[in-house]
Amino acid sequence: MTIHTEHPFAEAEDPVRRFRGRLGxxxxxxxxxxxxDRAGLTVTSFVVANGDPAHLLVLVDPDSDLADAVEETGALAVSLLTWEHRDLAEAFAGLAPAPGGMFRLGTWEQTEWGPVLADGPGWAAGPVVARTEVGWSLQLDAEVARVVVRDGEALVHRRGRYQRPG
Structure with a gap:
């Protein structure tokens, strides 16, 4: 894991990156x-496409450990975070240290598609049916095999800062 010295959405010369940071x-x-062999990565670039079957589309760094793990396992699990999980989000983004490993932060449950956060507001998971390079990212397309929704409001990220929803 690399701890980056710069913030991923800091004001930069790249107008696309600045625009994306304002989307939240x-x-x-x-x-x-x-x-x-678990791997994880903090993401905000994802969408759920409802249907039969529903799909979970996630953009990740193609050089990440997560991309390698998905290629190996053919599956993906995405856990939503809350305000209380912001330190966990920083660690999985490679912006904060995680002594003993990232999965020592939080409580995780193993599913057939990968680990999911036990106390988050929900998760979705399933087999990855397509991997497509999009821009500088790798788009993972997973058919949603299972969704769990719990109480709690999801953490929001906008312009380089975590925000409470609402």
Whole structure:
């Protein structure tokens, strides 16, 4: 894991990055694998497309450990985070240290698609049916096999800062 010295949405010369930072989004951790082979990454670039079957489209860094784990397992799990999980989000984004590993932060349950956060406001998971390069990202397309929704409001990220919803 690399701890970056710069913030990923800091004011930059790249107008696309600045525009994207103003969109904001719900914060989640995308995960794959099990045991010592688990990998995860903080994401805000994702969408759920309802249908039969529903699809979960997630943009990730193609060089990330998560991309490698998804290629190995063929599955993906995405857990929503709350305000109380913002330190966990920083660690999975590679912006904060996680002594002993990222999965020591929070309580995780293993599913057949990957680890999910036990106390988050919800999660969706399923098999990855397509991997497509889009811009500088890798789009993971997972058919939604299971969705769990719990009480709690999801964490929001906009212009480089976490915000409480509402």
């Amino acid at each position: 989004g719900t914060v989640a951790v995308a995960c794959a694998g099990s045991g010592a």
